[in-house]
Amino acid sequence: MSSVRVAINGFGTIGKRVARAIQAQPDMSVSGVTKTGPSHGCGLAQRLNLPLYCTSDDLEDIAAFEKGGYNVEGGLSDLLANSDIVIDCAPGKMGQSNHQKYVDAGIKHIFQGGEKHSLTGLSYTSSANHKENIDAKGTRVVSCNTTGLARTLIPLRDATGELSVECTMIRRAADPGDSRKGPINAIAPVLKVPSHHGPDLMTVAGGIGITSLAVAVPTTIMHVHSIVVELPGGHGMTTDSVLDLWAKTPRVISMSGSIDKIPSTAEVMEMARDIGRPWGDLHEIFVWTDGASLDGNTLRYFQAIHQESDVIPENVDAVRALMGMEHDWRASVEITDSSIAASLV
Ligand code: NAD
Numbered sequence: 001m002s003s004v005r006v007a008i009n010g011f012g013t014i015g016k017r018v019a020r021a022i023q024a025q026p027d028m029s030v031s032g033v034t035k036t037g038p039s040h041g042c043g044l045a046q047r048l049n050l051p052l053y054c055t056s057d058d059l060e061d062i063a064a065f066e067k068g069g070y071n072v073e074g075g076l077s078d079l080l081a082n083s084d085i086v087i088d089c090a091p092g093k094m095g096q097s098n099h100q101k102y103v104d105a106g107i108k109h110i111f112q113g114g115e116k117h118s119l120t121g122l123s124y125t126s127s128a129n130h131k132e133n134i135d136a137k138g139t140r141v142v143s144c145n146t147t148g149l150a151r152t153l154i155p156l157r158d159a160t161g162e163l164s165v166e167c168t169m170i171r172r173a174a175d176p177g178d179s180r181k182g183p184i185n186a187i188a189p190v191l192k193v194p195s196h197h198g199p200d201l202m203t204v205a206g207g208i209g210i211t212s213l214a215v216a217v218p219t220t221i222m223h224v225h226s227i228v229v230e231l232p233g234g235h236g237m238t239t240d241s242v243l244d245l246w247a248k249t250p251r252v253i254s255m256s257g258s259i260d261k262i263p264s265t266a267e268v269m270e271m272a273r274d275i276g277r278p279w280g281d282l283h284e285i286f287v288w289t290d291g292a293s294l295d296g297n298t299l300r301y302f303q304a305i306h307q308e309s310d311v312i313p314e315n316v317d318a319v320r321a322l323m324g325m326e327h328d329w330r331a332s333v334e335i336t337d338s339s340i341a342a343s344l345v
Pocket of ligand 1: 036
């Protein structure tokens with residue numbers, strides 16, 4: 001199959017990362033990225049040789065780019081006409097109006113976790129439901145939190161059977177590049193109890209009953225999940241066999257807080273910077289081996305989520321599913337991850 005042309009509508013925190021991950025793939029290319037108007041992000045698009053378009057078709061909006069000193073190829077309609085699929089990376093809850101534009105243009109589309117499942121009626125996580133997404137018209141890559149839950153819980157469900165899960169999400173207040181959000185000196189519980197975060201997993205995976213609580217804390221670098229899982233009776237697992245299972249699971253990294261000297265998210269992110277991906281990203285979910293314990297049927301563990309990047313390779317796999325390019329999720333994950341790794345050397 002010839003290279004699939006991928007448009008990226010919205011070139012912010014997620015959009016710029018998705019663009020670089022797509023650029024690294026052998027079977028797809030970036031047809032263009034959009035910005036709402038001139039800003040430093042336009043300069044990044046130019047440095048990465050990404051054709052730049054305006055999010056609207058309004059001629060005044062398009063002309064503003066030239067006034068700001070940036071070359072622009074046209075509006076969103078022009079980009080969609082030159083593309084096979086679009087990945088929507090606009091801020092959350094903008095999906096409804098963008099969705100209509102994609103439907104009108106007759107183009108396949110992928111949304112992000114800031115949108116509701118009902119927008120497309122289909123969601124995506126590689127390990128959960130790649131097959132269900134094959135040849136679909138549109139989908140939504142689930143949020144960073146849901147992606148993290150899927151990575152560690154789906155292999156457990158597959159190894160043991162139906163799970164009952166209670167998760168507390170300790171959430172970063174804002175992304176590092178965001179000066180608008182908080183708290184900066186408070187701990188803010190989400191008072192809608194239970195929170196919406198955990199149950200979102202049920203949009204991609206059956207056999208996992210889950211509820212969650214969430215609390216925002218003054219950090220920008222990661223979320224931490226504190227998870228309690230009731231395994232089915234007769235599960236036959238031990239703490240070590242659970243850790244072995246995760247060690248064999250793609251996009252999960254497990255290390256010891258005490259032996260590897262990685263006791264908090266600060267050291268996890270330093271380790272991520274050592275890997276050398278752009279922006280110091282960590283696509284993998286991080287599990288502390290010495291923070292996991294199975295007692296009877298009850299498994300307790302902590303995991304850390306790099307909120308800006310765990311969904312990035314999932315978007316690449318979602319393109320392969322919707323375009324019918326690879327039916328096996330493990331094969332897609334292998335192509336995605338090895339191509340990103342090769343692009344770093
Ligand atoms: P962002 O604010 O960093 O970037 C959004 C970009 O879209 C900006 O460049 C903005 O100018 C542009 N934009 C504004 N209006 C637009 C429109 N109508 N059409 C297209 N683009 C438009 O946001 P983000 O953090 O990249 O989030 C994008 C999506 O990804 C959201 O659904 C969010 O919930 C989801 N998500 C974010 C994170 C995270 O940690 N940042 C993690 C997982 C999922």
